[in-house]
Amino acid sequence: MENLEVKIIAYGIAREIIGVFEHVMQLNPKSTLGELRALLVEKYPQLQQLASLRFAVNENYENDDFIVKNADEIVIIPPVSGG
Amino acid sequence: MMKDTIDIQLKQNSLIVSDCEQWVACPDAGGIVSFIGTVRQKTQQKEVLKLEFEAFEPMAILEMTKIAHEAIQRFGALKVAIHHRLGMVPVSEIAVVIAVACPHRKAAFDACAYAIDTLKETVPIWKKEVFADGHVWVSSHP
Numbered sequence: 001m002e003n004l005e006v007k008i009i010a011y012g013i014a015r016e017i018i019g020v021f022e023h024v025m026q027l028n029p030k031s032t033l034g035e036l037r038a039l040l041v042e043k044y045p046q047l048q049q050l051a052s053l054r055f056a057v058n059e060n061y062e063n064d065d066f067i068v069k070n071a072d073e074i075v076i077i078p079p080v081s082g083g
Numbered sequence: 084m085m086k087d088t089i090d091i092q093l094k095q096n097s098l099i100v101s102d103c104e105q106w107v108a109c110p111d112a113g114g115i116v117s118f119i120g121t122v123r124q125k126t127q128q129k130e131v132l133k134l135e136f137e138a139f140e141p142m143a144i145l146e147m148t149k150i151a152h153e154a155i156q157r158f159g160a161l162k163v164a165i166h167h168r169l170g171m172v173p174v175s176e177i178a179v180v181i182a183v184a185c186p187h188r189k190a191a192f193d194a195c196a197y198a199i200d201t202l203k204e205t206v207p208i209w210k211k212e213v214f215a216d217g218h219v220w221v222s223s224h225p
Binding site for chain 2: 012013051059075078080081
């Protein structure tokens with residue numbers, strides 16, 4: 001099976017840590033969000049120091065067992081602080 | 084149906100409290116409770132020059148709509164308005180307004196508290212405090 005190509009979008013402090021708002025990542029077939037989390041933390045260790053790090057796909061929060069599909073847009077949600 | 088009972092807005096310019104309160108007013112309401120969140124000047128003894136809000140806008144609208152819907156389902160709210168400011172907000176200006184109309188006051192207080200508490204946990208909006216010597220993303224670290 002071919003690798004997945006996904007678009008990673010980062011807001012707030014996650015964008016500052018990663019350095020760009022949007023970039024493309026290659027993932028192994030049938031990767032989960034948990035596996036993506038591990039890759040991101042390895043590449044950007046400062047992400048691990050955040051109070052939380054959630055993911056949204058199709059404008060919905062998804063858990064670490066969510067299986068990523070090719071061309072998904074995955075939004076990194078660092079701790080929110082509206083209000 | 085929902086369009087008549089829920090008003091959600093993200094705005095780049097000043098929020099007007101009476102817009103929300105007047106919008107939720109209705110004949111079956113016996114009480115309207117509003118929460119108004121404003122920009123505080125000092126955080127942990129440091130002087131804040133300004134705040135900057137950013138949002139993942141389509142999802143922020145969806146999550147605020149869910150909160151309003153829950154306020155109706157769980158607390159019997161009749162109408163709910165939530166307006167949140169984005170971009171640069173100077174000290175003492177309004178960052179968020181939540182207005183809830185209910186048949187009786189207790190439910191209105193409870194629904195409004197539920198709405199602001201949940202907004203702070205689930206809505207993808209981020210607040211950056213800008214100081215003279217740098218900035219901090221609020222709540223980002225434990």
